[in-house]
Amino acid sequence: METLANLESFVQSAENGGFSAAARRLALTPAAVSRNVAILERNLGIRLFQRSTRKLTLTEAGERFLLEIRGNLEGLQVAIAGAATDHGEPAGVLKVSLSPTFGADYVLPLLPAFLARYPRIRADWQFENRQVDLIAEGFDAAIGGGIELAPGVISRPLAPxxxxxxxxxxxxxxxxxxxxxxxxxxxxxxxxxxxxxxxxxxxxxxxxxxxxxxxxxxxxxxxxxxxxxxxxxxxxxxxxxxxxxxxxxxxxxxxxxxxxxxxxxxxGSISVYYATRTLLPAKTRAFVDFVADTFRRERLAERFAGSIG
Missing domain, CATH: 3.40.190.290 (D-Maltodextrin-Binding Protein; domain 2)
Incomplete structure (x- = not known):
């Protein structure tokens, strides 16, 4: 049985034209993606890519294999994520980008209660005054204001x-x-x-x-x-x-x-940003919902409104 990681590495490499671009989408290293594809080729007994120093192109067998699995792979990803959501608690490393002052004052205080509710999540939070590339840099979410929406990223407003x-x-x-x-x-x-x-x-x-x-x-x-x-x-x-x-x-x-x-x-608005997917990972969905619920419960949108003199 072929692993999902190997199949995802192959599809993303084919669709994005290289191992480096696929690695950014999958939050892996290019070496890991290349290794996954090599294992897939060895297991299948066929060459999927023609490799050169400049580009990566599908072989005829690779093009045929991509057509056969592309649609089925997404269904498999949804099924696996759904099973994890239904039968297991959110888990894994949660990588979040926050501005130093706002993050420390309003989001960091939420962490004890969040981790108490979801003890299998590990926080990897980065506090800096810059707009990150969520997908390329492997972030699960970011919270801030005035962030330009990149392709594949959506926002959920929290407060003005x-x-x-x-x-x-x-x-x-x-x-x-x-x-x-x-x-x-x-x-x-x-x-x-x-x-x-x-x-x-x-x-x-x-x-x-x-x-x-x-x-x-x-x-x-x-x-x-x-x-x-x-x-x-x-x-x-x-x-x-x-x-x-x-x-x-x-x-x-x-x-x-x-x-x-x-x-x-x-x-504009203060929002939580995350990559749009067919089914959001349970850890990211838990974080987004937890932050939104807390902002609503503590009436932060009202407290942050400068229109109330």
Missing amino acids: LHIIAVASPAYLKGRTLPPDPSGLAAFDGIVMRAARTGRVRQWTMRNAAGSEVDVQLPGTIVFNDPSAMCRAALLGLGVTLIAVPDALHHLESGALVRVVPQWYADA
């Missing part, structure tokens, strides 16, 4: 990603608060430089009535990290525009206050 203007009470003492965002031009600004473009991020703020105002916040201090911007605001260095989750604990404690509380910028 709203940007608000905040400052410390000490900085605002003796200053007249502006009625709308146009007045932010008179304050010291702690602004964000985008890592990919090198440009200072500009925002358009809106209110509940639908009015919009372009923000002209001076670049008195320029950072490339939201947590540093929040820290600078706490130190009384000026006004900054940051996402509600980054400021929430400080707003609740009174260490920061909103400067134009009825105004916010809409940066």
Whole structure:
């Protein structure tokens, strides 16, 4: 009986034109994919690929074999995943990408309860400020905002990603608060430089009535990290525009206050991202559902809404 790993390695190599591309799809090394295909060829007694230093092409026997198994393989994968879901608990390494501040503040605290419910899952979580390639880098899921959807990746919104203007009470003492965002031009600004473009991020703020105002916040201090911007605001260095989750604990404690509380910028949504498949692995489905249920139970979508002044 041929193993599923060998068959998957063959089909992905054929459909993606090489062992390296197949390895990215399967979260394996190219050497492992090549070895699986070689074992399959030996077991079948036929050569499936013509190999060269530049490309991998199917032989006539390989093309025929691919046509015969392609449809059946997907059904077999679904059957195996379904059996595991029905008769076994979610298990395996769960590789997740998270931004450092948001991940540590809002997702990491969920881990004890999650692992208590699913003790056969092992967490491999990476905290960094970059957009990962879920499929190529072998991630099961990612949580963040403003992530571009790559082919084969879908998102499940968790909460709004709203940007608000905040400052410390000490900085605002003796200053007249502006009625709308146009007045932010008179304050010291702690602004964000985008890592990919090198440009200072500009925002358009809106209110509940639908009015919009372009923000002209001076670049008195320029950072490339939201947590540093929040820290600078706490130190009384000026006004900054940051996402509600980054400021929430400080707003609740009174260490920061909103400067134009009825105004916010809409940066999309905070979502959990994962690869679309016929049947999601049980470990990934468990994680996605657990996070979504927790956000709903703790009303984080409402708490993160900058539209609530």
